[in-house]
Amino acid sequence: xxxxxxxxxxxxxxxxxxxxxxxxxxxxxxxxxxxxxxxxxxxxxxxxxxxxxxxxxxxxxxxxxxxxxxxxxxxxxxxxxxxxxxxxxxxxxxxxxxxxxxxxxxxxxxxxxxxxxxxxxxxxxxxxxxxxxxxxxxxxxxxxxxxxxxxxxxxxxxxxxxxxxxxxxxxxxxxxxxxxxxxxxxxxxxxxxxxxxxxxxxxxxxxxxxxxxxxxxxxxxxxxxxxxxxxxxxxxxxxxxxxxxxxxxxxxxxxxxxxxxxxxxxxxxxxxxxxxxxxxxxxxxxxxxxxxxxxxxxxxxxxxxxxxxxxxxxxxxx
Amino acid sequence: xxxxxxxxxxxxxxxxxxxxxxxxxxxxxxxxxxxxxxxxxxxxxxxxxxxxxxxxxxxxxxxxxxxxxxxxxxxxxxxxxxxxxxxxxxxxxxxxxxxxxxxxxxxxxxxxxxxxxxxxxxxxxxxxxxxxxxxxxxxxxxxxxxxxxxxxxxxxxxxxxxxxxxxxxxxxxxxxxxxxxxxxxxxxxxxxxxxxxxxxxxxxxxxxxxxxxxxxxxxxxxxxxxxxxxxxxxxxxxxxxxxxxxxxxxxxxxxxxxxxxxxxxxxxxxxxxxxxxxxxxxxxxxxxxxxxxxxxxxxxxxxxxxxxxxxxxxxxxx
DNA sequence: TCTAAAGTTTCCATTTTATGAAACTATACA
DNA sequence: TGTATAGTTTCATAAAATGGAAACTTTAGA
Numbered sequence: 001x002x003x004x005x006x007x008x009x010x011x012x013x014x015x016x017x018x019x020x021x022x023x024x025x026x027x028x029x030x031x032x033x034x035x036x037x038x039x040x041x042x043x044x045x046x047x048x049x050x051x052x053x054x055x056x057x058x059x060x061x062x063x064x065x066x067x068x069x070x071x072x073x074x075x076x077x078x079x080x081x082x083x084x085x086x087x088x089x090x091x092x093x094x095x096x097x098x099x100x101x102x103x104x105x106x107x108x109x110x111x112x113x114x115x116x117x118x119x120x121x122x123x124x125x126x127x128x129x130x131x132x133x134x135x136x137x138x139x140x141x142x143x144x145x146x147x148x149x150x151x152x153x154x155x156x157x158x159x160x161x162x163x164x165x166x167x168x169x170x171x172x173x174x175x176x177x178x179x180x181x182x183x184x185x186x187x188x189x190x191x192x193x194x195x196x197x198x199x200x201x202x203x204x205x206x207x208x209x210x211x212x213x214x215x216x217x218x219x220x221x222x223x224x225x226x227x228x229x230x231x232x233x234x235x236x237x238x239x240x241x242x243x244x245x246x247x248x249x250x251x252x253x254x255x256x257x258x259x260x261x262x263x264x265x266x267x268x269x270x271x272x273x274x275x276x277x278x279x280x281x282x283x284x285x286x287x288x289x290x291x292x293x294x295x296x297x298x299x300x301x302x303x304x305x306x307x308x309x310x311x312x313x314x315x316x317x318x
Numbered sequence: 319x320x321x322x323x324x325x326x327x328x329x330x331x332x333x334x335x336x337x338x339x340x341x342x343x344x345x346x347x348x349x350x351x352x353x354x355x356x357x358x359x360x361x362x363x364x365x366x367x368x369x370x371x372x373x374x375x376x377x378x379x380x381x382x383x384x385x386x387x388x389x390x391x392x393x394x395x396x397x398x399x400x401x402x403x404x405x406x407x408x409x410x411x412x413x414x415x416x417x418x419x420x421x422x423x424x425x426x427x428x429x430x431x432x433x434x435x436x437x438x439x440x441x442x443x444x445x446x447x448x449x450x451x452x453x454x455x456x457x458x459x460x461x462x463x464x465x466x467x468x469x470x471x472x473x474x475x476x477x478x479x480x481x482x483x484x485x486x487x488x489x490x491x492x493x494x495x496x497x498x499x500x501x502x503x504x505x506x507x508x509x510x511x512x513x514x515x516x517x518x519x520x521x522x523x524x525x526x527x528x529x530x531x532x533x534x535x536x537x538x539x540x541x542x543x544x545x546x547x548x549x550x551x552x553x554x555x556x557x558x559x560x561x562x563x564x565x566x567x568x569x570x571x572x573x574x575x576x577x578x579x580x581x582x583x584x585x586x587x588x589x590x591x592x593x594x595x596x597x598x599x600x601x602x603x604x605x606x607x608x609x610x611x612x613x614x615x616x617x618x619x620x621x622x623x624x625x626x627x628x629x630x631x632x633x634x635x636x
Numbered sequence: 637t638c639t640a641a642a643g644t645t646t647c648c649a650t651t652t653t654a655t656g657a658a659a660c661t662a663t664a665c666a
Numbered sequence: 667t668g669t670a671t672a673g674t675t676t677c678a679t680a681a682a683a684t685g686g687a688a689a690c691t692t693t694a695g696a
Contacts, residue, residue, distance in 0.1 A: 018408075029673090030673060031671085040655065041656090041672085041673070042657080042658095042673090042675080043655055043656070044673090045673060046654090046674090057412070061605070061607070063661095063662065063672060064662055064663035064664065064670095065605065065663055065672085066663095066664095067673095071610075075411075076412065079412065080408070082404075082407075083407075083408040086400075086401060086404030087333070087401065089400075090397050090401040093393075094373045094375070094397065098374060098375070102393075103389055287692090288379035288383075288386065288388070289379070289388075291388055291390060292375075292390060293389075348644065349643065349644090357683095357685085358684065358686075359644075359645095360646080360647095360684080360687095361685070362644095363644060364646095364683090364684090380644065381642095381691065381692065382641085382642055382643050382644080382691060382693055383643090
């Protein structure tokens, strides 16, 4: 007993004694606080005397003659109230984390992502801002490979990239797709040719092919057609330029090609045979799990693209 | 599990979990904090997951891949540190009560207490001020009966009164005594008379007697001598005046009578027979027990009068 | 691709702690 | 002086905290 009193450092369980002390004080006695605390009188008695022993002061006079605080008891009561207020403060700060998201969301977007009308990233950002107005957004435009590595190493929370080869370290959430079709421009040998005729002499190796200089479904698609890439570009507009030059074949997103088609400056090359779909997905890292604001943003992205269908196989977990 | 997470109010035992969380964070992992916390790894694991469940947030990523705080974890860590600082603050405030006495000490002194050289109250006050410089002193001068009732009802902490009839509600700490002897003045029938002769014709009922108008040993002494009180006074100087008038007998404290004796203005009346001793004691209330500053002041009083002998029977406890 | 190592979690037996009922003590009031 | 009230102590029981063994998971290295 006396030993523990000497070690006068308030241990964690003693907070409970402090709380009991305050309640008893407010009720003006043990018997009255019994209901309030919902514990037996003997327990209250033990708690109060434990607390007195622990802090080494007599806190209150009690007995049949009534209940009253000692001078020291009044002081301790004051400090105790302050302490409980601090605990409540901690609690409310925790609650705050729950309700108000803060910090910075680092979002990455494929720097050459076309202005696909299916992409509703702006809508997602709008929805996110409603949910988490206190989160600052940081958007970076980079090639898919950079985005993937940055999400993997945690220096970016989430990114939107065309799905190519899925990494086991990332989670992929398909958002929208775009159709890619092979086109040629005015002056090209295949321009204006009947699709039936094109299909018959479809030897793509005989034509120059323009593709992206980075790892993408585009390259894979070109290879599978037997095309030899003779021009590399980094930007979509550059690719369109090459196609329109009449010297190159190249994949254009349907929504990009649309205007060119209307003006008669590009011609599809065996669309049914060459067409492929490029799916854009949000990537987050698998481990450590993304934080709450990232999860919320991911939900915003999903919701904004909910009406769209995706043709992506979910990555199998190890 | 989920149920308790919903009840997201931080209970008292959870403070301990918070402390564990901070330590683990500082150690950078469970294994490292095992020594620091001196509890088993499985216990730490349970504590952290309990805490996460309680506050409903994932605090840290842990596993073979290492230990790292989540964003929320960093925030919680910050709040947790603040919380522990509050607890430490409470602790130090308690320590402060231990070391520094504060408040007001309400002291009562018998308003007609003679300037007895044995009374060392001033010395006690000086010593007390050294020990408890932050305690304000409030000194009231009142008749013994008032002092006793004020100490009894707690509106006064301690008082110094002549001991008359001891109350079972008070504790008496004898401090100093004064000798009271019966005197007469110039012109009185007994003045200058040989003590032997006085003793022979000691019929005090035949003389006018002056005594105090309040309950005191003085009154009791006068009664025991068969004297009839024909003059009542409230002040000691008034009594001395009556004695010196030569018409009254009256008790004077020896140290008061001394100067009058030297100037030949008073004459002792059978000193050996009439003399009685009046003991002054500090009174404090028995229950509730006096607070610390009162106890300390009482010790100062005792110490200041330690060299003096007292002839008072300790009050028997019920 | 496999294996060893490191870190965490789960399960379970043991110890510790908390609790309330009943008996006990002390005070106030009639 | 008895009776009701307020708190304390004791003790048996219920609840929890704890640590060790084993299982699990991921990383690093062969």
